[in-house]
Amino acid sequence: MSHVVAAKGPRKVRADRSDYLLRGSSYLTVTAFAAFCALPFILIVSASFSSESAIMREGFGLLPKDFTFAAYEYIFRAPRQIIGSYVVTVVMTVAGTSLGLFIIAMTGYALQRKDFPFRNQISFFIYFTTLFSAGLAPTYIWISRYLGLRGNYLAVFLPLLMTPWLIILMKNFMRTVPYEIVESGKVDGAGDFRIFFRLVLPMMKPALATIGLFLALGYWNEWYLSSLYLGSTVEFKPLQYHLYNIINTANALRNSVAGSNVSITELPSNTLKMASAVVATGPIVLLYPFVQKYFVSGITVGAVKG
Amino acid sequence: MVMQASVATPPRVGQHEIVRTRRRKTLLGRIVQHRVLLLMCLPAIAFFVVFSYAPMPGAWIAFTNFNYRDGIFGSPFVGLRNFEFLIKSGQLWLLTKNTILYNVAFIVLGNILQIALAIMLNEIRSKYFKKISQAVMFLPYFISVVLIGVIAFNLLNYDTGALNALIEQTGGDPIKIYSIAGAWPIIIVLFQLWQSTGYGSIVYFAAIMGIDNSLFEAAAIDGASAWQRIRYIILPSLKPTFIILLLFALGGIMQGNFGLFWNLVGNNAALFQTTDIIETSVYRMIISQNNFTSSTAVGLYQSLFGFAAVMLCNWIVRRINEDYALF
Numbered sequence: 333m334s335h336v337v338a339a340k341g342p343r344k345v346r347a348d349r350s351d352y353l354l355r356g357s358s359y360l361t362v363t364a365f366a367a368f369c370a371l372p373f374i375l376i377v378s379a380s381f382s383s384e385s386a387i388m389r390e391g392f393g394l395l396p397k398d399f400t401f402a403a404y405e406y407i408f409r410a411p412r413q414i415i416g417s418y419v420v421t422v423v424m425t426v427a428g429t430s431l432g433l434f435i436i437a438m439t440g441y442a443l444q445r446k447d448f449p450f451r452n453q454i455s456f457f458i459y460f461t462t463l464f465s466a467g468l469a470p471t472y473i474w475i476s477r478y479l480g481l482r483g484n485y486l487a488v489f490l491p492l493l494m495t496p497w498l499i500i501l502m503k504n505f506m507r508t509v510p511y512e513i514v515e516s517g518k519v520d521g522a523g524d525f526r527i528f529f530r531l532v533l534p535m536m537k538p539a540l541a542t543i544g545l546f547l548a549l550g551y552w553n554e555w556y557l558s559s560l561y562l563g564s565t566v567e568f569k570p571l572q573y574h575l576y577n578i579i580n581t582a583n584a585l586r587n588s589v590a591g592s593n594v595s596i597t598e599l600p601s602n603t604l605k606m607a608s609a610v611v612a613t614g615p616i617v618l619l620y621p622f623v624q625k626y627f628v629s630g631i632t633v634g635a636v637k638g
Numbered sequence: 639m640v641m642q643a644s645v646a647t648p649p650r651v652g653q654h655e656i657v658r659t660r661r662r663k664t665l666l667g668r669i670v671q672h673r674v675l676l677l678m679c680l681p682a683i684a685f686f687v688v689f690s691y692a693p694m695p696g697a698w699i700a701f702t703n704f705n706y707r708d709g710i711f712g713s714p715f716v717g718l719r720n721f722e723f724l725i726k727s728g729q730l731w732l733l734t735k736n737t738i739l740y741n742v743a744f745i746v747l748g749n750i751l752q753i754a755l756a757i758m759l760n761e762i763r764s765k766y767f768k769k770i771s772q773a774v775m776f777l778p779y780f781i782s783v784v785l786i787g788v789i790a791f792n793l794l795n796y797d798t799g800a801l802n803a804l805i806e807q808t809g810g811d812p813i814k815i816y817s818i819a820g821a822w823p824i825i826i827v828l829f830q831l832w833q834s835t836g837y838g839s840i841v842y843f844a845a846i847m848g849i850d851n852s853l854f855e856a857a858a859i860d861g862a863s864a865w866q867r868i869r870y871i872i873l874p875s876l877k878p879t880f881i882i883l884l885l886f887a888l889g890g891i892m893q894g895n896f897g898l899f900w901n902l903v904g905n906n907a908a909l910f911q912t913t914d915i916i917e918t919s920v921y922r923m924i925i926s927q928n929n930f931t932s933s934t935a936v937g938l939y940q941s942l943f944g945f946a947a948v949m950l951c952n953w954i955v956r957r958i959n960e961d962y963a964l965f
Contacts (some may be wrong), residue, residue, distance in 0.1 A: 354864035358758035366774040372789040391803025394793050438678040448675045461690035464945050467937020470696025532664050553782035558671035572782045609788040
């Protein structure tokens with residue numbers, strides 16, 4: 333095939349032209365796709381800085397209309413709700429990520445130790461839960477009725493601690509630790525836990541960062557378990573569930589800004605929804621450039637094999 | 639790196655194992671000997687016992703006329719009547735069809751776009767440009783699905799939506815998008831692609847980066863065009879990655895992306911015909927109807943078929959390349 337092309341004429345020029353064509357269209361397409369990805373964020377941020385009357389008149393657009401901080405002022409005039417939600421989410425994220433990370437690391441370490449005779453059985457025991465599950469309804473009844481966790485933050489906190497996939501990912505990372513390390517620890521008379529904690533963990537910083545990030549994101553973005561088990565039973569809902577309610581129910585929107593002494597019709601509801609979205613999403617987007625590389629390593633190591 | 643480590647260790651471990659098993663053979667002995675490693679696994683084991691295995695017997699609800707007073711095993715047994723009802727009403731078929739068709743669209747379009755994007759990213763020479771564009775394209779993957787609901791509201795609502803604003807500016811009449819069932823498959827697929835394409839392209843991008851550079855050099859000497867380079871070098875070397883990802887995706891063909899569908903459609907019954915998938919239907923049955931029998935039956939049906947799909951796909955993967963099989 334390449335032979336035919338080579339015979340046809342001045343090959344360098346020919347090859348170069350198609351190369352430049354591909355490169356040029358790559359730049360164009362990638363730029364266009366990046367713009368497509370960024371567009372919704374721009375729409376929301378612009379809307380949050382627009383005045384409600386301009387939105388009612390002209391609708392949402394790419395640029396802020398009648399630039400104003402009014403919607404943010406509304407949110408922070410009575411910030412009790414949003415601060416409460418922030419505290420709940422931050423506490424859950426920090427505590428859940430640390431605890432989950434510790435358990436996942438211990439398990440991943442033990443399961444990759446080739447001299448641990450139960451590793452296959454335990455791995456299968458964990459992995460099987462991805463193949464077959466009880467389904468939502470029995471799980472819901474089990475957690476809310478038998479464990480009695482309805483209305484309890486634990487119903488949201490505990491199920492997010494780990495997933496089989498994260499344990500497998502950790503196991504893959506742990507495989508990169510040379511067995512000599514474990515052996516040298518043994519020679520020095522250290523127990524298995526001490527070897528793990530003193531020798532292995534410090535080497536695992538990239539893995540901990542990657543998996544910690546997935547856990548943190550799971551906690552930060554959580555709204556689903558909250559909708560199942562918390563509903564309206566708690567005063568301070570996790571942040572994303574708080575946002576979910578603001579978007580979907582007019583009452584939640586009103587309660588979120590000033591309690592019940594404002595009528596729904598007076599509220600700048602369109603811009604308020606957008607500003608709430610910015611407030612609830614902001615930190616994760618700001619943090620994102622610093623942690624991006626860990627996600628890349630997570631998906632590439634995870635794709636190697638389970 | 640991963641491969642090297644696992645290849646390097648076995649002989650050493652082998653010796654180790656022989657010595658150990660000669661000394662202690664009983665199960666109890668092994669438990670005692672490895673008690674620390676076992677203890678380290680215990681929290682995770684307890685977790686999966688409590689949150690994954692313990693609810694499983696509850697699937698029995700699918701065969702009963704469940705009520706809270708009598709409990710799961712005290713409620714009257716009705717055999718397959720719950721399933722009969724779901725089949726006769728046509729609901730089970732609709733849910734299955736929607737779930738599978740959406741997944742097929744996600745898999746086909748998603749993979750094509752991810753591969754195209756990975757190839758184009760590979761062509762980009764400016765490091766700076768690559769970094770920034772990747773950062774922007776990954777961003778949608780980071781945000782919660784609740785924000786997708788907000789974006790949809792911003793774009794599509796009748797009174798103030800950006801799309802209708804644009805239509806009105808150009809002299810058209812605004813559209814009631816939230817009541818046009820036929821439009822939503824396109825909208826949902828677009829949002830799914832928006833959220834996952836950039837991130838999903840990483841795997842393919844990494845595979846392209848792993849191609850032996852001498853192949854490209856040889857092609858350049860032979861005067862291969864850019865298209866030929868893609869057609870005869872890049873695409874063939876992406877094939878194994880593609881097949882494996884495809885088969886795993888097919889294994890999950892009965893699982894829907896609940897958050898996406900629920901935040902886009904929610905309780906909007908006008909759209910159910912084209913948008914209701916297994917997960918959203920089960921969620922609605924539980925949250926708004928307290929219907930535990932039908933929801934358990936649908937869930938059990940989903941689990942069983944999902945299990946069969948994974949087993950089948952894993953069997954195929956194993957036949958193609960044993961190293962890639964999950965088990």
